Amino acid sequence: xxxxxxxxxxxxxxxxxxVENGYLHEYEGxxxxxxxxxxxxxxxxxxxxxxxxGKVVALWNNFHALALKLEKPVPEHPLFxxxxxxxxIGSGDAIRRPAxxxxxxxxxxxxxxxxxxxCRDASxxxxxxxxxxxTIVNDxxxxxxxxxxxxxxxxxxxxxxxxxxxxxxxxxxxxxxRSARVVTRLDGVExxxxxxxxxxFSPAQQVSLISQDLTLEPGDVIACGTxxxxxxxxxxxxxxxxxxxxxxxxxALGVPVRDRxxxxxxxxxxxxxxxxx
Amino acid sequence: xxxxxxxxxxxxxxxxxxVENGYLHEYEGxxxxxxxxxxxxxxxxxxxxxxxxGKVVALWNNFHALALKLEKPVPEHPLFxxxxxxxxIGSGDAIRRPAxxxxxxxxxxxxxxxxxxxCRDASxxxxxxxxxxxTIVNDxxxxxxxxxxxxxxxxxxxxxxxxxxxxxxxxxxxxxxRSARVVTRLDGVExxxxxxxxxxFSPAQQVSLISQDLTLEPGDVIACGTxxxxxxxxxxxxxxxxxxxxxxxxxALGVPVRDRxxxxxxxxxxxxxxxxx
Numbered sequence: 401x402x403x404x405x406x407x408x409x410x411x412x413x414x415x416x417x418x419v420e421n422g423y424l425h426e427y428e429g430x431x432x433x434x435x436x437x438x439x440x441x442x443x444x445x446x447x448x449x450x451x452x453x454g455k456v457v458a459l460w461n462n463f464h465a466l467a468l469k470l471e472k473p474v475p476e477h478p479l480f481x482x483x484x485x486x487x488x489i490g491s492g493d494a495i496r497r498p499a500x501x502x503x504x505x506x507x508x509x510x511x512x513x514x515x516x517x518x519c520r521d522a523s524x525x526x527x528x529x530x531x532x533x534x535t536i537v538n539d540x541x542x543x544x545x546x547x548x549x550x551x552x553x554x555x556x557x558x559x560x561x562x563x564x565x566x567x568x569x570x571x572x573x574x575x576x577x578r579s580a581r582v583v584t585r586l587d588g589v590e591x592x593x594x595x596x597x598x599x600x601f602s603p604a605q606q607v608s609l610i611s612q613d614l615t616l617e618p619g620d621v622i623a624c625g626t627x628x629x630x631x632x633x634x635x636x637x638x639x640x641x642x643x644x645x646x647x648x649x650x651x652a653l654g655v656p657v658r659d660r661x662x663x664x665x666x667x668x669x670x671x672x673x674x675x676x677x
Numbered sequence: 678x679x680x681x682x683x684x685x686x687x688x689x690x691x692x693x694x695x696v697e698n699g700y701l702h703e704y705e706g707x708x709x710x711x712x713x714x715x716x717x718x719x720x721x722x723x724x725x726x727x728x729x730x731g732k733v734v735a736l737w738n739n740f741h742a743l744a745l746k747l748e749k750p751v752p753e754h755p756l757f758x759x760x761x762x763x764x765x766i767g768s769g770d771a772i773r774r775p776a777x778x779x780x781x782x783x784x785x786x787x788x789x790x791x792x793x794x795x796c797r798d799a800s801x802x803x804x805x806x807x808x809x810x811x812t813i814v815n816d817x818x819x820x821x822x823x824x825x826x827x828x829x830x831x832x833x834x835x836x837x838x839x840x841x842x843x844x845x846x847x848x849x850x851x852x853x854x855r856s857a858r859v860v861t862r863l864d865g866v867e868x869x870x871x872x873x874x875x876x877x878f879s880p881a882q883q884v885s886l887i888s889q890d891l892t893l894e895p896g897d898v899i900a901c902g903t904x905x906x907x908x909x910x911x912x913x914x915x916x917x918x919x920x921x922x923x924x925x926x927x928x929a930l931g932v933p934v935r936d937r938x939x940x941x942x943x944x945x946x947x948x949x950x951x952x953x954x
Contacts, residue, residue, distance in 0.1 A: 454731065455761045460829055472828045479829040482759040482837065484732045486892040499798060499889055520839070521776060551749045552737055552756040553830060560759065560891050562797070612776055614837050615763040 401645065404430075404533060404571040406452070407445035414448065415440060419570065430516055430532050431618035447658075449490040449567040450535055451514050451619040456483040456565050457610055458539050460555075462600045462625030469628060474600045478609050481555040483539070483565045483623070491568035491649045492658025495540055495633070498561050503544025505633050505653060508626035509584035509592050509641035512537040513603045514571050519616040527607035530616070533573035534603075536582075536641050536649040537623040538566035543632065566641075566651045567621065575645055577603060583642045584629065592629035592641075599624060678922065681707075681810060681848040683729070684722035691725065692717060696847065707793055707809050708895035724935075726767040726844040727812055728791050728896040733760040733842050734887055735816055737832075739877045739902030746905060751877045755886050758832040760816070760842045760900070768845035768926045769935025772817055772910070775838050780821025782910050782930060785903035786861035786869045786918035789814040790880045791848050796893040804884035807893070810850035811880075813859075813918050813926040814900040815843035820909070843918075843928045844898065852922055854880060860919045861906065869906035869918075876901060 403419045404427075417426040417435075419442065426438040430451060460479045461467055467474045489495070497505060516532025545558040559565075577596045584592035601609065606622050616622075633639055638652040650657050680696045681704075694703040694712075696719065703715040707728060737756045738744055744751045766772070774782060793809025822835040836842075854873045861869035878886065883899050893899075910916055915929040927934050 455759075455763070475826060475829075479826060479831065480833060482732075482761055482833045484759055484891055486732070486894070549752060549756060552752075554756065556757060556759045556833065557890055562890075562892050613834055613839075614761055615839050617763070 401572055401574045404450060404573065405569070406448045406450050407442070408448055409440070409445055415445065429618070430514070433516075447490055447492065447569060449488050450569065450571045451567070451621065452485070453488060453619050453621045454485055454617050456485075456488065456621045456623055458483050458559060458623040459601075459606065459625035463594065463598050463627035464600060465594065465598055466625075466627045467600070478601050478606050480610065481559060483556075483560050486562055487560050487565040489563045489566055489651065491566065491651065492656055493566070493651060494563065494656045495566065495651050495653045496563045497635075497654060498542060501542050501545065503542060506541045506543045506630055507584060507586065507633050507639040507641075508539040508541065508630045509582045509639075510537040510539050510626050511577060511580075511582060511596055511603075511624040511643065512567060513607060513622040513624065515607070515616045515620040515622075516618055518618065519607060519611045522608050522611040524604050524608050527611065528604040530607060531603060532618070533571040534575045534577060534643075534646060535567055535571045535621070536569075536643050536646055537621070538639055538641050538649055538651055539623050539626065540564040540566065565623075566649055568649050569647045572646045580643050580645060582627070585640045585642070586631060586633065587637050591631050592627065594627035594629070596624075598627060678849055678851045681727060681850065682846070683725045683727045684719070685725055686717070686722055692722065706895070707791070724767055724769065724846060726765050727846065727848045728844070728898065729762070730765060730896050730898045731762055731894050733762075733765065733898045733900055735760050735836060735900040736878075736883065736902035740871065740875050740904035741877060742871065742875055743904045744877070755878050755883055757887065758836060760833075760837050763839055764837050764842040766840045766843055766928065768843065768928065769933055770843070770928060771840065771933045772843065772928050772930045773840045774912075774931060775819060778819050778822065780819060783818045783820045783907055784861060784863065784910050784916040784918075785816040785818065785907050786859045786916075787814040787816050787903050788854060788857075788859060788873055788880075788901040788920065789844060790884060790899040790901065792884070792893045792897040792899075793895055795895065796884060796888045799885050799888040801881050801885050804888065805881040807884060808880060809895070810848040811852045811854060811920075811923060812844055812848045812898070813846075813920050813923055814898070815916055815918050815926055815928055816900050816903065817841040817843065842900075843926055845926050846924045849923045857920050857922060859904070862917045862919070863908060863910065864914050868908050869904065871904035871906070873901075875904060
């Protein structure tokens with residue numbers, strides 16, 4: 401297992417690399433995992449979303465427990481919408497309420513698949529090989545818009561607002577999702593705690609089937625869908641989504657929650673995610 | 678009115694610029710409309726989609742005539758889905774049938790708005806100023822997938838396949854959409870002929886309202902929605918979408934329709950679009 405982060409230096413330049421003992425070993429990029437030789441202290445860097453996806457493919461109804469609760473059959477092909485690149489923020493960044501929307505804003509803690517190689521019509525084996533690693537997603541939704549127009553469910557709009565795709569804090573390659581759980585806490589209170597082995601389509605199946613529809617590019621993310629326990633986020637409330645082995649993705653509605661020191665520390669102490677409020 | 682194209686040179690490099698009398702006057706880019714000084718013959722260049730959008734925002738139900746036919750009220754905010762960058766092809770490129778889909782593939786001739794400046798929470802005036810120009814869109818849809826799953830309408834999947842967003846052949850800045858019509862011909866037979874002044878949301882209104890949801894970036898495209906007359910494309914059939922003053926966007930299902938000479942010629946003779954079959 402290796403941990404990868406994307407960070408900003410003081411001069412505004414962006415670096416990507418492998419994190420070890422508080423240092424970033426810089427690499428050319430996701431699609432070119434070649435070390436540049438540079439080693440930088442995390443303390444001098446500001447964490448960003450761990451990749452810059454061209455698109456985020458977000459699944460609906462991909463957990464057996466949720467399908468049962470919704471009384472919907474599990475799908476035969478991944479059901480998805482697209483969240484644009486403009487919706488992506490990193491751990492600690494503020495989720496912003498849309499200017500003209502006063503309704504519920506909902507969290508969904510999810511596993512994120514990060515693509516490492518261009519992928520089209522991939523077999524299961526090719527799909528598995530094209531996965532760079534895994535991250536954590538909070539797939540935020542303006543729930544009141546989904547069914548606002550009875551003639552057209554607004555999945556892309558409700559989930560596509562700027563700041564509505566929280567990603568991070570890191571990508572972990574070689575991560576065994578099968579034994580992991582997604583735990584979501586709202587202001588410290590556990591609201592989701594579900595096993596990833598309850599997924600309808602495994603990560604490799606998702607990549608393979610979605611790549612038959614559209615070409616996946618390095619850095620693209622598939623948000624694997626959520627399970628039971630989603631809920632709304634009050635103004636100023638903090639959502640922490642944790643997957644042991646990856647870390648803790650922390651975002652609050654309306655306010656940033658990190659400072660540079662906290663973030664560097666939390667990256668350093670991933671085994672035991674720091675609670676920052 | 679200026680006409681802008683994006684083309685590939687023999688060495689694989691991509692150039693963008695203003696087209697005049699068979700020559701391309703190269704510019705830095707959409708967001709930096711500064712001439713480089715280079716002037717290239719179009720005959721040595723292969724036309725591409727005229728911009729490389731990060732995302733394509735595609736509207737549904739944006740024409741009064743179509744709303745009337747569908748017996749739906751016109752919306753109060755643009756209803757949209759997102760087509761990914763991976764779906765974009767240029768004029769002449771082949772529309773490819775998805776490997777595991779045997780159903781209807783439908784054309785929709787549309788006006789496309791090309792964004793020139795980053796745009797967020799834009800007023801109508803700011804929105805108008807952020808429009809670089811207009812292009813033509815064939816918003817292709819695997820119609821049989823839209824309602825395949827009764828619990829989740831698959832707008833993004835049905836319209837997001839590789840090659841399902843035909844853009845081109847050019848962007849025209851200073852174009853007066855108010856007096857223009859969209860004409861779509863299937864194998865030479867007129868199937869759509871509708872006036873753009875029947876739009877529910879004008880281009881500036883679309884840009885302003887959508888920019889309140891998500892940040893629009895230079896090169897992003899808004900497909901303004903279609904009106905009456907959409908229909909399915911048989912194998913090998915050619916769809917030509919024409920907007921007088923912009924040109925003719927020509928794509929066939931399963932086969933490319935242009936060769937380099939035709940395309941350069943048609944760019945040169947935009948006032949009188951060449952029929953290529």
